[in-house]
Amino acid sequence: MSPQLRQHFEKITPLSDQEFEYISTHFVAKKFKKHQFLVQEGVPVPNDFFVIKGLVKASFTNDENKEHILQFAMEDWWVCDYQAYFNKTNATLNVDCLEDTEVLCLSLTNREKLCAELHKIEHFFRRKSNSGYIALQQRILSLMNSDAKGRYESFLKQHPTLFQRVPKTLIASYLGVSRETLSRLSS
Amino acid sequence: MSPQLRQHFEKITPLSDQEFEYISTHFVAKKFKKHQFLVQEGVPVPNDFFVIKGLVKASFTNDENKEHILQFAMEDWWVCDYQAYFNKTNATLNVDCLEDTEVLCLSLTNREKLCAELHKIEHFFRRKSNSGYIALQQRILSLMNSDAKGRYESFLKQHPTLFQRVPKTLIASYLGVSRETLSRLSS
DNA sequence: ACTTTTGTGTGACGTATGTCACACCATTAA
DNA sequence: TTAATGGTGTGACATACGTCACACAAAAGT
Numbered sequence: 054m055s056p057q058l059r060q061h062f063e064k065i066t067p068l069s070d071q072e073f074e075y076i077s078t079h080f081v082a083k084k085f086k087k088h089q090f091l092v093q094e095g096v097p098v099p100n101d102f103f104v105i106k107g108l109v110k111a112s113f114t115n116d117e118n119k120e121h122i123l124q125f126a127m128e129d130w131w132v133c134d135y136q137a138y139f140n141k142t143n144a145t146l147n148v149d150c151l152e153d154t155e156v157l158c159l160s161l162t163n164r165e166k167l168c169a170e171l172h173k174i175e176h177f178f179r180r181k182s183n184s185g186y187i188a189l190q191q192r193i194l195s196l197m198n199s200d201a202k203g204r205y206e207s208f209l210k211q212h213p214t215l216f217q218r219v220p221k222t223l224i225a226s227y228l229g230v231s232r233e234t235l236s237r238l239s240s
Numbered sequence: 241m242s243p244q245l246r247q248h249f250e251k252i253t254p255l256s257d258q259e260f261e262y263i264s265t266h267f268v269a270k271k272f273k274k275h276q277f278l279v280q281e282g283v284p285v286p287n288d289f290f291v292i293k294g295l296v297k298a299s300f301t302n303d304e305n306k307e308h309i310l311q312f313a314m315e316d317w318w319v320c321d322y323q324a325y326f327n328k329t330n331a332t333l334n335v336d337c338l339e340d341t342e343v344l345c346l347s348l349t350n351r352e353k354l355c356a357e358l359h360k361i362e363h364f365f366r367r368k369s370n371s372g373y374i375a376l377q378q379r380i381l382s383l384m385n386s387d388a389k390g391r392y393e394s395f396l397k398q399h400p401t402l403f404q405r406v407p408k409t410l411i412a413s414y415l416g417v418s419r420e421t422l423s424r425l426s427s
Numbered sequence: 428a429c430t431t432t433t434g435t436g437t438g439a440c441g442t443a444t445g446t447c448a449c450a451c452c453a454t455t456a457a
Numbered sequence: 458t459t460a461a462t463g464g465t466g467t468g469a470c471a472t473a474c475g476t477c478a479c480a481c482a483a484a485a486g487t
Contacts, residue, residue, distance in 0.1 A: 115382050120385045123377055136374045168366070172359045179355070179362055182369035187323045189376035190310060194300050196383045197308045197416040200473070220434055229384040231475050236436055388444070407464060418445055423466055 054080065055105055058157060061129055065180050066173045076174065079163035085150050091132070092148035098137040100158040104130050107154020108218055111146050112226070122227040125151075125215050131181070151219065201230040205238050241267065242292055245344060252367050253360045263361065266350035272296075278319070279335035280387055285324040287345040291317050294341020295405055298333050299413070309414040312338075312402050318368070334401050338406065357364050388417040 054077035059236040062068055066078070080103070085091060091109060094099050101110075105128050113131050123146065126132035132144040138161060168175040195204050199212060209216055216224065226237035241264035268292070272278060279285050282336060289296075291313050298319050304401040310333065313319035319389035321333040325348060330334070352378055355362040382391055392415060396403055403411065 113385070115385050116275060119385075121381060123357055123380065135370065136377070139370055139374070148401050168363065172362065173367055175359065176355065179366040179369060180374055184365060185373050186369055186376060187326070189373060189380065190323070193310065193376065193379055193383065196380065198300065198302050198306075200338065222434065232435080233437080233476080234474055235473095409464065419465080420446080420467080421444055424444095 054082070057129065058103060058106055062102070062174075062177055067084045068124055068173070072171065072173070076171070079167055080157040080159055082155065083158055084153070085151050086156050087150050090108065090147060090149045091156065092134050092137075092144050092146060094144050094147050096143055097141070098134050098144050099160050100181075101131060101133040101161070101164065102126075102148070102156040104128055105154075105157060106153040107150060108152040109148055109150050109154055110223060111148045112215075113146050120226050122223060122230070125212075125219060125223075125227065127218070132155065149225070151218065168222060171195055196229060199226065201234050202238050203233060204228045204230070241269070242344065244289060244292055244316065246304070248290070249361075249364055252364050255360070262326050263354060263358070266354055267344040267346055269342065270345055271340070271342050273340050274337050277334060277336045278334060278343065279321050279324075279331050281331050281334050283329070283330055285288075285321050285331050286347050288318060288322075288325055288348070288351065289313075289319040289335070289343040289345060291315055291319065292342040292344060294337060295339040296337050296341055296399055297406075297410060297414075298335045300333050308416070309410060312399075312406060312410075312414065314402065314405070315316050338410070340382065371409070383416060388421050391415045391417070392422060 054130040058077065058080065059073045062073070063078070067219075069218065070108060082105075085107075089220070091100075091102055092166070094114070106128060107155075108125065108127045109132055110122050111126065111134065112120050112122045114120045128186065132148055133150065134144040136142070137146070164178070168178060195207060208224065208228060219227075221235055221239075222232045225232045228235065243378055245264065245267065246255065246260050249260070251265070268277060268287075272294075273376075278287075279298070281301070293315060294310065295314045296319055297309050298313065298321065299307050299309045301307045312326055317332070321331040321335065324331040324333070325334060328348070351365070355365060386394065392411075395411065397413060406414075408422055408426075409419045412419045415422065
């Protein structure tokens with residue numbers, strides 16, 4: 054199985070060959086084409102996804118059919134509708150591919166099994182979750198504190214790669230601005 | 241030590257008397273008066289706080305002296321500047337008391353020690369962090385999807401207690417709206 | 428090769444919300 | 458008792474941003 058996953062774990066905790074081999078049996082590789090859905094609103098969410106290759110977005114679409122992007126995920130990112138995943142409810146988000154993408158799927162059962170069996174893994178996921186929490190707090194601050202231009206610029210700074218790979222329409226929807234406003238900012 | 245903390249842990253994982261007794265030696269009780277700071281911008285943040293009694297706010301103040309509230313915390317809530325705490329940097333947030341409050345302090349060292357020694361505790365904090373993450377995602381969606389009125393109403397629904405204990409000026413600053421706009425909403 | 432879809436710019440206009448100003452009351456401190 | 462502080466309402470006005478409309482080009486699908 055992908056050495057990418059191992060490297061990813063080992064940024065936080067070292068693993069023996071056996072340990073990693075054991076861990077990797079709990080993941081399932083899958084491929085998706087552009088426009089395919091990893092998670093679809095209204096249906097259960099058995100898996101969390103670790104992106105090996107490609108690019109996806111996680112988004113919420115409201116009653117007026119306006120889409121708000123919660124997250125992009127490219128190589129080495131995790132993505133899911135975590136609310137639905139952890140609470141075993143139906144998804145309220147969609148996760149779909151902006152490019153052809155390859156992922157490793159981790160079912161909730163396998164995740165909890167690994168966490169229970171290997172303290173290291175529980176530690177890993179705690180650390181991941183902590184960082185995620187902090188990042189979201191930053192995002193909230195940026196939504197409250199900065200105007201469209203400020204958010205646009207700090208996105209550009211923090212995610213130059215995404216900025217190139219993602220259409221601006223979607224970046225607008227990630228930043229919480231209309232497509233038109235974003236367009237006027239860059240000109 | 242406070243049975244409140246034990247109950248709080250046991251919502252997620254059962255503990256023996258000895259276990260809890262051991263755990264509790266890692267916490268330090270402290271009392272603060274209204275207007276005192278638990279965390280102050282620019283200084284290190286050695287502790288995370290579990291609120292036993294009282295009410296605090298965690299906020300960011302920008303260059304124009306505008307305050308944005310990231311979180312309120314009352315009984316049974318955890319509060320901190322987690323970015324500074326986990327990364328051992330200086331605080332960018334302030335945490336201060338809206339009421340006289342009693343907390344249990346958990347240093348980063350003790351937290352990591354407990355997590356390493358007791359798998360249960362690492363599990364506890366992973367679960368906590370996961371829920372926190374999900375809650376912040378919801379908040380982001382609400383900032384992007386709802387207008388002032390919508391956010392105000394869902395805050396009222398979700399936190400009727402806070403609504404009573406917290407001045408509306410501060411609720412406004414939590415919701416990302418001006419004091420005046422919020423005032424006009426309720427009338 | 429043709430059509431459809433996707434991405435992007437730009438003008439005109441409406442509106443939700445911010446800002447500034449002032450007034451009033453309740454509470455706390457001196 | 459007075460003064461200072463904190464919380465709230467409300468009017469007048471400014472503005473950032475959304476919405477709708479149209480145009481055009483590039484990419485994708487047939």
